[in-house]
Amino acid sequence: xxxxxxxxxxxxxxxxxxxxxxxxxxxxxxxxxxxxxxxxxxxxxxxxxxxxxxxxxxxxxxxxxxxxxxxxxxxxxxxxxxxxxxxxxxxxxxxxxxxxxxxxxxxxxxxxxxxxxxxxxxxxxxxxxxxxxxxxxxxxxxxxxxxxxxxxxxxxxxxxxxxxxxxxxxxxxxxxxxxxxxxxxxxxxxxxxxxxxxxxxxxxxxxxxxxxxxxxxxxxxxxxxxxxxxxxxxxxxxxxxxxxxxxxxxxxxxxxxxxxxxxxxxxxxxxxxxxxxxxxxxxxxxxxxxxxxxxxxxxxxxxxxxxxxxxxxxxxxxxxxxxxxxxxxxxxxxxxxxxxxxxxxxxxxxxxxxxxxxxxxxxxxxxxxxxxxxxxxxxxxxxxxxxxxxxxxxxxxxxxxxxxxxxxxxxxxxxxxxxxxxxxxxxxxxxxxxxxxxxxxxxxxxxxxxxxx
Numbered sequence: 001x002x003x004x005x006x007x008x009x010x011x012x013x014x015x016x017x018x019x020x021x022x023x024x025x026x027x028x029x030x031x032x033x034x035x036x037x038x039x040x041x042x043x044x045x046x047x048x049x050x051x052x053x054x055x056x057x058x059x060x061x062x063x064x065x066x067x068x069x070x071x072x073x074x075x076x077x078x079x080x081x082x083x084x085x086x087x088x089x090x091x092x093x094x095x096x097x098x099x100x101x102x103x104x105x106x107x108x109x110x111x112x113x114x115x116x117x118x119x120x121x122x123x124x125x126x127x128x129x130x131x132x133x134x135x136x137x138x139x140x141x142x143x144x145x146x147x148x149x150x151x152x153x154x155x156x157x158x159x160x161x162x163x164x165x166x167x168x169x170x171x172x173x174x175x176x177x178x179x180x181x182x183x184x185x186x187x188x189x190x191x192x193x194x195x196x197x198x199x200x201x202x203x204x205x206x207x208x209x210x211x212x213x214x215x216x217x218x219x220x221x222x223x224x225x226x227x228x229x230x231x232x233x234x235x236x237x238x239x240x241x242x243x244x245x246x247x248x249x250x251x252x253x254x255x256x257x258x259x260x261x262x263x264x265x266x267x268x269x270x271x272x273x274x275x276x277x278x279x280x281x282x283x284x285x286x287x288x289x290x291x292x293x294x295x296x297x298x299x300x301x302x303x304x305x306x307x308x309x310x311x312x313x314x315x316x317x318x319x320x321x322x323x324x325x326x327x328x329x330x331x332x333x334x335x336x337x338x339x340x341x342x343x344x345x346x347x348x349x350x351x352x353x354x355x356x357x358x359x360x361x362x363x364x365x366x367x368x369x370x371x372x373x374x375x376x377x378x379x380x381x382x383x384x385x386x387x388x389x390x391x392x393x394x395x396x397x398x399x400x401x402x403x404x405x406x407x408x409x410x411x412x413x414x415x416x417x418x419x420x421x422x423x424x425x426x427x428x429x430x431x432x433x434x435x436x437x438x439x440x441x442x443x444x445x446x447x448x449x450x451x452x453x
Contacts, residue, residue: 080160080169083177087156090181093188094149101146101195110139138203145191149184156180189438194265196441201376202268205239205303207369208259212249213276215294217285220249223296225429226277227257230270232431239263244355252285258352260303267302272417272440273433274300275402282408291408295401301373311371319343322359340366349373403436405429418443 113136116122122129159177163169197203208230212223227243234241245258261270276297283292323339339354340362351373353366405425406412413428413436414421420439422428428436 079174079178080163083174083181084160086181087153087160087177090184090188091153091157094153094184097149097188097191098146101142103143103146106139106143106146110136110143113139145187149188149191152180152184156184189434193434193438193441194268196438196445197265197268199268199271201302201304202271203265204267205260205262206267206270207301207303207372208261208270208273209256209299209301210254210259211256211297211299212254213295213297215292217249217251217253218279218283218292219294219296220251220253220255221285222253222277222279222294223255223257224249224253225279226296226298227254227259229429229431229433230259230261230273233433234259234261234263234266234431236431237263237266237269239266245352262303267300269437270300272437272444273298276400277403277405278401279405280407299373301369301376304368304372304375311375313344313367313371313374317345319345320363323354338362342366342370344370344374347374347377349377415439 113132116132117136122132156177159173159180163173163177210223210226210230212219215222231241231243240262242260242262243257244260245256247255247257249255276295278293278295280291280293282289286292319342321341321343323341338357338359339352340359341350341352342363343350349370351366351369353362353369356362356365402417403413403415405428406414407425411423411425412421413423413425415436418436418439420436422435424432
């Protein structure tokens with residue numbers, strides 16, 4: 001009989017187990033020879049100065065492998081059944097989305113737009129031509145996305161069907177299918193989110209302006225934290241970001257900052273971030289570590305191309321001032337008054353631009369930002385003329401907040417409009433804003449339906 005056996009002591013004082021080859025256990029005190037017959041429960045007797053030993057055979061490696069393989073197989077089967085169920089749910093979801101999007105209608109619209117784009121008189125009206133080409137791109141992208149959804153479902157279904165036909169489950173196949181379904185569900189979430197965006201500027205990039213409000217140094221530090229939060233969110237969306245203006249705080253943080261986010265639907269997603277953001281925490285700037293409440297205001301406007309800013313603002317409605325730009329220095333920075341601040345007198349809306357090296361370039365950019373801001377306000381208030389608009393600025397103070405961030409005595413982030421909340425405040429500050437964005441857009445959409453109904 002080949003194999004390995006354990007010698008187990010029957011003496012209660014000796015608890016160890018000795019593992020040795022079956023044929024050889026040689027020592028000066030005794031020797032053990034191969035017996036003619038031995039069962040798994042047989043006992044061997046040695047001289048009196050050795051305790052009674054029990055001999056039991058260990059399971060062979062092949063038996064252990066069979067047990068492990070069986071257990072692994074069981075887990076793999078459970079994972080497979082879970083995957084199949086998840087795939088069925090995802091497949092139904094894809095078909096519902098394709099049906100609601102109107103695939104046939106989109107294909108007809110694509111044909112009409114392509115015919116219009118091929119017309120030789122297209123560029124007679126430049127604005128109309130750009131609108132046509134933009135619509136054509138949107139329809140093409142939407143159709144491609146819907147077809148990609150179906151292709152991914154078919155790919156995952158092929159893997160599942162192949163796995164069912166195999167004698168054993170291939171874990172590599174299983175992982176690939178799980179990865180496809182996971183990525184597909186994430187893409188479907190994103191697609192559903194874009195369907196909630198219907199504003200005229202939702203497809204554009206965004207300009208975020210953050211200003212420290214009530215709370216002193218804590219508020220300035222909070223403004224800096226918000227800037228980082230939005231930058232991390234934009235990076236996760238693979239958007240291009242640029243801090244165009246930043247005014248440092250006296251002790252810590254920032255007094256104000258402007259962030260440009262370039263990417264499709266950036267404004268649509270971020271428009272709901274406009275408002276006052278409130279933080280409650282133990283102040284790191286208070287020697288007694290007292291709890292402090294601070295506020296910061298966030299303004300969001302679309303990053304519009306110059307040709308779409310067809311707004312005429314009378315010169316007498318503008319108050320233009322020039323200051324020295326802050327920064328690390330240079331030929332003009334801190335020496336020449338290149339920074340430009342423009343205030344729209346009828347509404348009190350003000351913008352500042354200091355990122356360019358020349359005063360003229362900063363003035364052009366500041367004017368464009370002002371026009372974009374006025375367009376958004378006009379859209380929100382449904383005004384027909386800019387002169388009818390009367391202030392829509394964010395007040396960073398108590399009672400105006402749209403979202404609360406509580407770090408102490410407990411952890412909670414809650415949007416007061418949609419009611420969505422989470423205790424994972426670390427992830428939120430690291431840019432995990434999608435649940436809040438989705439919650440607000442759904443809230444806004446439901447309100448719209450209520451109003452129209």
